[in-house]
Amino acid sequence: MSAIESVLQENRVFPPPEALAKQATISGMAGYNALCAEAERDYEGFWARLGRENLHWSKPFSRVLDESNAPFYKWFDDGELNASYNCLDRNLENGNADKTAIIFETDDGKVTHISYRELHARVCRFANGLKSLGIAKGDRVVIYMPMSVEGVVAMQACARIGATHSVVFGGFSSKSLHERIVDVGAVAVITADEQMRGGKALPLKNIVDEALTLGGAEAVRKVIVYRRTGGQVAWQAGRDLWMHELADAQSAECPAVPVEAEHPLFILYTSGSTGKPKGVQHSTGGYLLWAKMTMLWTFDLKPHDVFWCTADIGWVTGHTYIAYGPLAAGATQVMFEGVPTYPDAGRFWEMIQRLKVTIFYTAPTAIRSLIKAAEADSKVHPRQYDLSSLRLLGSVGEPINPEAWMWYHTNIGGGRCPVLDTFWQTETGGHVITPLPGATPLVPGSCTLPLPGIAAAIVDETGQDVPNGNGGILVIKRPWPAMIRTIWGDPERFKKSYFPPELGGTLYLAGDGSIRDKDTGYFTIMGRIDDVLNVSGHRMGTMEIESALVANPIVAEAAVVGRPDDTTGEAICAFVVLKRARPNDEEAKQIATELRNWVGKEIGPIAKPKEIRFGDNLPKTRSGKIMRRLLRSLAKNEEITQDTSTLENPAILEQLKQAR
Ligand code: 6R9
Helix, strand or coil: CCHHHHCCCCCCCECCCHHHHHHCCCCHHHHHHHHHHHHHHCHHHHHHHHHHHHCCCCECCCCCEECCCCCCCEECCCCEECHHHHHHHHHHHCCCCCCEEEEEECCCCCEEEEEHHHHHHHHHHHHHHHHHCCCCCCCEEEEECCCCHHHHHHHHHHHHHCCEEEECCCCCCHHHHHHHHHHHCCCEEEEECEEEECCEEEECHHHHHHHHHCCCCCCCCEEEEECCCCCCCCCCCCCEEEHHHHHHCCCCCCCCCCEECCCCCEEEEECCCCCCCEEEEECCHHHHHHHHHHHHHCCCCCCCCEEEECCCCCCHHHHHHHHHHHHHCCCEEEEECCCCCCCCCCHHHHHHHHHCCCEEEECHHHHHHHHHHHHHCHHHCHHHCCCCCCCEEEEECCCCCHHHHHHHHHHHCCCCCCEEEEECCHHHCCCCECCCCCCCCECCCCCECECCCCCEEEECCCCCECCCCCEEEEEECCCCCCCCCEECCCHHHHHHHHCCHHHCCCCEEEEEEEEECCCCCCEEEEEECCCEEEECCEEEEHHHHHHHHHCCCCEEEEEEEEEEECCCEEEEEEEEEECCCCCCHHHHHHHHHHHHHHHHHHCCHHHCCCEEEECCCCCEECCCCECHHHHHHHHCCCCCCCCCCCECCCHHHHHHHHCC
């Protein structure tokens, strides 16, 4: 039995290292408590102070929080600012012009350093290019790009001219991309010829071309292409342009357009429990404030830090902790094009050693897979590398189990680096419940306490508080500046999904179950309480995958559930009824492969079910409802102990059990 498995429950507490606590931005629990008390005393005053001290406003705000049209809250709404100005120009003015903003490393190990001055010039040139195409404030631009400096330039350039970007993760299929382009009403798409990951080139421009032939996307006038590999691409004259040709012709000065604080900085699609993906709309002022504050508080950013967030810019973590937060805070950050396992599973550790990373922020799924790799091959074990530059570690995207936490703390952090288990969501804009490195005593597996100003709580199904020690529904009781503003094009869904009337209509519903420790009040996240799956930190709705499956002509019916998985956190398990007779074992394998590839094409490779079981039917109640809790038990291969008396066709359980 490995050392990891033997740590069944972790009761140890890790106080903040004294030296760290002393010089931390939030120092000790006294520092934390003082900020919480300030927010408690004067909620609006607290946020107003942070807003004034931390952002540059071209027109200062006088109003702080407008609740008149709740839950469509407005923050700082008579103020004006520009996100790109705050991320770039401010650094030129503050003496950071020659500081490295981004250390970019390609898949095959080429490293470039980009200073704030250079990044500013590149963003300005590209912003001028966008303007020359008639793109302006209020337009939406879809970005479908690899991890690249150009990706950040594209996002920042949109922000600079007031265009709202919507980044789509490069792993999504042409259909998923198409759906988002149409929903957001994009006027342009920014992409790359190809994306390089793990030594393989993946076509992006081709996928954009395909998406745009699907119809309904006629508003897209331009496709701007970053030349990454030089691979062959089809070209539509008049519509397609090279990013470098567009930018090179432009001036390196582009005045940032001031926008109202509530102007949508971006729309990012994420999965909900029902229906199509939701376009989560974020503001400029409130969002940017929190992106910066959490860099200073959670990551205790110091001028000499080398910050590395391994997320993709296609997810919210890559927005807040690559494209905006680190730049707004004047950080030097590493950005990496590739994957953790190429050329081998020591890549992350080798990069930390070589680039002298001080703050490392990654996902539990990556940690768990690298633990496995290190145990299988000592050459890629972290002890082979000098990781002494590290001072803080972060985790995000899913619950980190105490075993993985301990391994991370011991083997990567050398026992000296606090592990920050940051709980947050696309909708929260930035961290909401997280330890602070210089204040919070850590307990493995717990994201500990809410940040100052975040009124997180646990309630029952009627919205009543539950006492510590009892599990319940995680909510946030007061609006905060970085919160989601609406679902693009569907305000009713926004209200229903996040402020459900059952809970009284005023509590923000996170969608996770949680429990607070009796003594410490620490939060532990128990996972989603809706039909949202979390596979390797990627959020997916079971409905989306079911819709993709039934879109296949051979499928009659499908139900998808998650089951715990050692590496990916959750794994997708699909129960499928075919239009033809139930296949024998041999056929089942082949059809399962076909269906997996089908889902890959419909949604993207991340949505491929790990397991597919075929039955003559699905377990249903007499009223025809699929009994998902039974499917969840079947997927886990556990004995069915639930009441099955309402089941119309009990024999189906045995069949689906056998089908594995
Ligand atoms: C940032 C991000 C949000 C969902 C969230 C929860 C899960 C994220 C977590 C965590 C336990 C953590 N989640 N961080 N669960 N501990 N530290 O991941 O956003 O993609 O929108 O996912 O991820 O279930 O509700 P997003």
